[in-house]
Amino acid sequence: MARSATRKRPAAPATGNDVNPKAPCPCGSGRRYKHCHGSGYAPPVARPFEGLPGEPHWVALRELVPAATAPLRTADGRDVTLASVLPGGAPALVRANGEILLGVQLQGGSDDVSRDLGTALAAALEAPAGAPVDPGPLGGAGSAGPRLQELVDLGAPLEVTVHEDFGFWLEGVEAGAAAQAGLEQANAAILPTELLPGLGAAYWVRPGAERAHLRWVRPEPEERLLDALARLRASGEILLGEGTRYAGAFRAHGLLVPVWDLPAETPAADWTDAATAFQARLEQALETTDPLTADERRARAGLLSRQVTLR
Known part of the structure; x- marks a missing residue:
């Protein structure tokens, strides 16, 4: 059992x-x-991306963001393009010009996403240009590949670029009709997503015509963050402005992701100031060490009742 x-x-x-x-x-x-x-x-690794630069962005690219890339450098100085997802959910590919792409949203795997991705990256680093990358059965019996933390330059920041579509799949590639058709099909499923500047892993998304959401992957320890959010909720400072609603939070790969409902008609860029102001309130609440008041404890219980674990 x-x-x-x-x-x-x-x-x-x-x-x-x-x-x-x-x-x-x-x-x-x-x-x-x-x-x-x-x-x-072996128990699942609670925070597989812990120790990597931009840990909240790794979580976001794995679970939230449809189309995004980021330059990545290995510990021995090789350049890699990190991608949210690759065609067919492939773990990695090497283009004819030698460019290596690593897909965070790889299919299958084990309870340690970092080792799955590290195994795929190690295979890509050894694969010849233009050849398929076969890392073997990720997470299968006998799988003992390296973790990302063993391969990646831990001193290089992670700078994410969100794309409107998956056009980066075919950059510099002479694609046939089948590849173009696959690209168009994938693009049709993309939800409009934008990264709010200067706010860490704060991603705006519009899943439909009625509402938009701000999903913000936070780096703080969960208990400390929940206390701070409870203080803000009890004081009425948890909202981002008129027409917004704090929808709850989910846990993904060991980090907490608070979510707000936003009016769909307001562009993503218009939420930067409100989110920046909230960040300042949150930082102040995080610095508070006084025991929670009765109202704050009730607020915290309410937050917990609306929290789920995604991964």
Whole structure:
């Protein structure tokens, strides 16, 4: 039976002796070894992008943003183009001119997205120009590729460019009719998305004619952020202006993503000032260390009731 992804087991002591699968696990959990540390079970990595420059943007490109790219540099100085998604959900590709593209929204994989992407990147770095990239079964048995944190230059900032369509798929490529048709089909499914400047991973999206949303991937520890949001909600300062609504938050790859409903007719650029003002209020609330008041505790409980885990 699969174990809960949120249940933690004690670490098993180092031992050079074989353990009887039916014997109690040396970690002291009280379970048989074959159902504990002998099962091969590994808990999901809560924050797979932790330690990477621009961690909130990695989360956004993985879960929120349809079409975006960012220059990436490996630890040994090779240039790579990070993309939200590649054709067919491919993990990576190498163009005829040698350009390497890595797709964050790769299909399949394991409970450690960083290792899946690192495995794909390592395969792309070894693949000849113009050849398909085959990283093997990501997350499959025997998969032990490197994590992104082992391959990426951790001192280079991540600068994201959001695109209106997937035209970057075919840049510098002589595409045939089938590729063009695939591109048009993919473009038809894109939701208008923009990155608000100077505000970290704050992404505006309009999913329909009636409403738009601001989805803001925050870097702060969850408990501290929830306390700050509760203070702002209790004081009536959590909104972004007239016609807005705090819709709740979801958790993705270990980070919290607050979401606001916005009027659809207001362009994305017009929300930059309101979001900047909110950022200032939030920073002030984050600095407050006083215990929550009764109203703030009730506000926090309300926030938690509207929070879900995406990944």
